[in-house]
Amino acid sequence: MKSSNNLHVSFFSYRFYITIFACFEGTHVMIFIGFGFLMTFLKKYCYSALGFNWFLAALVIQWALLCQSFYHMQDNIIYITKESLLEADIMSATVLITFGAVLGLASGLQLLFIAIVEVAVACLNFWLVADIFKAADVGGSIAIHAFGAYFGLGASWALRSRKTKSDTPTATPTVDLNGPSYNSDVTAMIGSIFLWIYWPSFNSGLTNSNAEYQRAVINTYLSLAAATVTTFVMSSVVSKHQGRLDMVHVQNSTLAGGVAVGSVCNMFIGAGGAVAIGIGAGLLSVLGYRYLTPLLTKLGVPDTCGVNNLHGMPGIFSGLLTVLFAALATKEEYGSDLTGVFGAMSDDGTGRTAANQALNQFFALLVTIVVSTVGGIITGLLARAPILEPLEDHEKYDDEVNWELP
């Protein structure tokens, strides 16, 4: 019988090897194609969007390999595995979300500075969420999406030049470049759809059992499908003009379903729950783009890609859902998966209570928002140093500054 036991153990480790490989390739496509092309929607910032996305991600995956290892080193040796490469890919998403908030507003050197600082802060916050609060956050909606978004909004607020603020508080200066062209909207869809396709890989990459992995994939898939349908309906409903659809909603709010379900996708939320979460995310995101982003811009917090609507609010939504589902978690339902999903609870009842876990989930979310916002503001203020060559108003949203153009 020992041989049979070994067999099962081997099977599990084997399966996860394959799963991680598949998730790794999918996440890789999301980071480099997905984020890169999604940000090409600006009419004259495509080179910068693609180029800086690639540069930052390639830099961050190396830097994050080091930063994350500080918390996991054994005998002062850093082991590089497919799993640590996957985590490095996921960490680079944080930086790219922040890049989305300040897209077209920061110089290459400023982006470089922000990326390096942010990874260090994000790894610290990740350690707080995962190792101190032991919060469930399998798809990273708290520690990756919400963190990246509020770090970005903090930096965006801090980066504004005073002059811009006082002269034309309601409008971005080179307002004609802050928008899409017909072609740039089409190339942005490449990014958007590839993000959508591989999102189930992203959310399920760090699951701990086969059953958990299956739930994560199927729940993410259903939530994304529901958010997509909701986005089209809502975009038409809130339209300024005869029910016409808005490409900004289609490119972004469709993905909010993946963020909103992210932290709870491996829990027992049911197919109906997944669809409901997707609908909620689509609603939240479209309304955010339509009413909140213009207001934020007026208040001096530009958000070029609307990361608050795609990553910020849906990330908070997902964080609050973890509080709910942690409070409802029972060891009867989860069985041996309980520890896999909620690191500090266990199926023999010796770990945390559900209420205790729910409280920890809440604090993990709260700490993330505070750390990211404050971190973003401080980093943004530091990034205004003249040595990082801040952009003049007329240089914003323009490839001309950084690229040899044809």
Place this chain on the structure above:
Amino acid sequence: MKSSNNLHVSFFSYRFYITIFACFEGTHVMIFIGFGFLMTFLKKYCYSALGFNWFLAALVIQWALLCQSFYHMQDNIIYITKESLLEADIMSATVLITFGAVLGLASGLQLLFIAIVEVAVACLNFWLVADIFKAADVGGSIAIHAFGAYFGLGASWALRSRKTKSDTPTATPTVDLNGPSYNSDVTAMIGSIFLWIYWPSFNSGLTNSNAEYQRAVINTYLSLAAATVTTFVMSSVVSKHQGRLDMVHVQNSTLAGGVAVGSVCNMFIGAGGAVAIGIGAGLLSVLGYRYLTPLLTKLGVPDTCGVNNLHGMPGIFSGLLTVLFAALATKEEYGSDLTGVFGAMSDDGTGRTAANQALNQFFALLVTIVVSTVGGIITGLLARAPILEPLEDHEKYDDEVNWELP
């Protein structure tokens, strides 16, 4: 020895888990990137092509999960598995093929109505083909491709407005928008090539054994390669102008090899047979685009993407090939795969005869063509209801109607 047997059983089930995962991701790319971008070839209908493709597919995968389950429910519970998600993806292909036939000719509400009705009819027809006739159709060339194409042509014929028909019978009204631009032809190639790359996953996704799966992948690959070479040669041969190539052929006829081999790709057709089928499909498809589509348009059956040449005729070709290869099937050749490939035949000789299976294949094809054409015509006629906001002639092939444009 029991342990060893278990091992083999586990291996097989495991392998199929992986296969289905890989096929699922590949099919997902085909549906959302492949079909979506292939239809961006029209110069001013890219937003609608990408947007409606996404909306319809996201809606249909949810609706198809329900519709298909009616035939497979146990104890009134619907089980959602990776396999049922894969089948839902495949079902959405049917709707997207139909969308290709009426691209630019139907309003958003009409498309929504057609999609909802079509899925119900297609699930019924799928049940007839698979469960009543027990016909072999692993890649869905009969029940997906031919069905989608003739449903689309039926709807396209029924949707025409009378006025257009009598006034200008030979030309589409806003004829200047019914064509590509240089850029839109390039983005359409994204869709076309991704469809081509993942077609082996599509055709092999529902195979029942490892050997069958391998045959399906390799035969599809060879047929696609042969169809591609044939397409370039034929496009030059039938050219109106000094042997120049036509992008429409390159984008579409290259894929006809995947459709034509679809229903027989898991059978013993041999590498030579796969190449011959690909050559035949390439010929058929290019000649169809060159001579048949203009004729059909003149006869009042517009077919914007030429789905008759990519999915319709190659689907019928594939259906007829199943009749041939079913008639030739012997239990010596197929062994234990016989039941996997032909559901009602078996290797112990107790099932159908080869002749009987061939006859059932033929009827499955015939029924599919009749059900799809009649279903399409009726759905198209119903879709002319004013509440679904049919398009005026000047609104056709134009994003302006549906989208906020930059």
Place this chain on the structure above:
Amino acid sequence: MKSSNNLHVSFFSYRFYITIFACFEGTHVMIFIGFGFLMTFLKKYCYSALGFNWFLAALVIQWALLCQSFYHMQDNIIYITKESLLEADIMSATVLITFGAVLGLASGLQLLFIAIVEVAVACLNFWLVADIFKAADVGGSIAIHAFGAYFGLGASWALRSRKTKSDTPTATPTVDLNGPSYNSDVTAMIGSIFLWIYWPSFNSGLTNSNAEYQRAVINTYLSLAAATVTTFVMSSVVSKHQGRLDMVHVQNSTLAGGVAVGSVCNMFIGAGGAVAIGIGAGLLSVLGYRYLTPLLTKLGVPDTCGVNNLHGMPGIFSGLLTVLFAALATKEEYGSDLTGVFGAMSDDGTGRTAANQALNQFFALLVTIVVSTVGGIITGLLARAPILEPLEDHEKYDDEVNWELP
């Protein structure tokens, strides 16, 4: 215990089945999307780049299946497996690299002729490298990348018309079409990034053990990341104009890390070694684009895509690295992987010595460069036959010659 042994054997064969499947799909994306879109950077040659890329690759994978089989046939039967399909895909890369050198300079018939001859010569050279010299070249940097590049430069030199050479030796005639547009540079990035993402699959596809496979993936990944960061820094450093970045470098030199690490990625080069190789490749490639390509063009060797900087010099670099790491190889470090990595060495000490292996690596590189350059020149001279319809100067870099344009 026999059952347990069988288990392990099965596991390994199983794993490789999966690995080959994943690598096959990744390589497929590289060949058809990657190379195809990378070459769309010319403003009016996108149709030809995508179309000829597809046509040539689809033809070559069939032709290479035959050519390669001549060296592996048993009982005069050609067995087609997933592995042989993967090798055929890899062989088509050789032809596509050559296509990059003469992009816009050769007619369709000339390309067809070059492709057919090149595959035969490349299979011969591959046999020399792999079976005669038994050289380590897992990622094909010697036999695929360097071969394709120098075959292409040879053909490019031979294809020039005399007249062009004497009249305007320093400039390509239709110089206004020999460059990108804003849109074509964006679509070229689709190809470039997909090549980058799946390069680890390409380099690891033909490894012989799990450990070797893991090293190949991780080393390639790190080298690519390092080359990418280096490319951005160097592009700014050598800029003609205020530190602006050049899209040509970003699209190409980022990938040089994958070529340079290719032949040694399965060896014990260490994470630091992989990063150092990537930095070296980025340096070499950017400097090549900035200073060497203009010089070569002046000397009568046009190189439209700069394949010398992406595939040629990094390929030689990788070849020289194999000499170094073969000389350093010990059976203590490699253990049972020694034979897998270096085919003629073995862990029981009965095979070649390290010095002997290093010498063979050097000769394999030398022979490849000679065979490819001479082969390219002869093929290019033959391709000037009027029956292959060489292009007039005014027809170069222009889709007009080959395509029905909108």
